[in-house]
Amino acid sequence: MDPFQVHILAADRSFYEGPCVRLTIPTSDGEQGILAHHSSMIAAVRPGMLRYQTPEGPVELAAVSSGMMKVEKNDVVILVDSVERPEEIDAARAQREADEAREAMLQRKSRQEYQLAQATLARAVNRLRVKAREIR
Numbered sequence: 859m860d861p862f863q864v865h866i867l868a869a870d871r872s873f874y875e876g877p878c879v880r881l882t883i884p885t886s887d888g889e890q891g892i893l894a895h896h897s898s899m900i901a902a903v904r905p906g907m908l909r910y911q912t913p914e915g916p917v918e919l920a921a922v923s924s925g926m927m928k929v930e931k932n933d934v935v936i937l938v939d940s941v942e943r944p945e946e947i948d949a950a951r952a953q954r955e956a957d958e959a960r961e962a963m964l965q966r967k968s969r970q971e972y973q974l975a976q977a978t979l980a981r982a983v984n985r986l987r988v989k990a991r992e993i994r
Contacts, residue, residue, distance in 0.1 A: 860894035861913050862932040866920070866941060873920065873941045874910070880917070881934060882909040883927060890927075898930045903938055905977075905984045907991070919944055921988035923981055940981075947989040956982035 861877040881892040884906025903925040911917045925938030959979035963972060 859913075862892075862894040862896075862934060864910060864934045864936070866908070866910070866936045867938070868941045869939050874918075877913050878910050878934070879913050880909075880911040883936065884908070884922070885927065892929060892934055894932060896929050896932075896934075899928075901927045903927050903936065905980050907984070907988050908936075908941070919988055919991055921947065921985045923984075942985065942988070944988050944991065947985050949986060949989045952982045952985040952989065955979075956986065 859879040861879050863876070864878040864881060865875045866873040867875075879894070883890055883892070883901075884904050885901040886904055887901065889906075890901060903922060905921075905923050908920045908922045909917050910920075921940075921942045921944075922936075923939040923941070925936065927937075928935045956979055959975045959982060962975035963979065966972070
């Protein structure tokens with residue numbers, strides 16, 4: 859497979875920049891698979907599991923939060939609020955966040971607080987899914 863350049867950037871750090879032969883990312887239109895010479899596009903990234911493979915390595919997993927992706931001229935730029943490898947995820951903390959978000963949703967406060975709790979729950983559940991995939 860032909861490689862392409864990928865730049866995975868979080869708000870606080872550069873997660874990975876280098877060659878890639880295959881990339882799968884959750885977007886608002888569903889999961890998008892990217893290979894070399896993909897047509898140009900811009901997409902909204904939603905919380906989920908990102909998978910990428912370097913030319914000489916196995917498929918790597920990461921939990922991503924919301925953001926955006928641009929594909930142009932065999933170069934992919936992914937900008938997200940946060941991105942974590944499975945080994946960086948604290949499962950106990952993610953479970954606590956999920957439980958607290960569920961409780962906040964049940965309290966039926968303002969619409970804004972409810973939506974914030976939903977987003978927190980989605981992020982925590984996503985982190986737990988990615989962490990569970992690491993263990994397998």
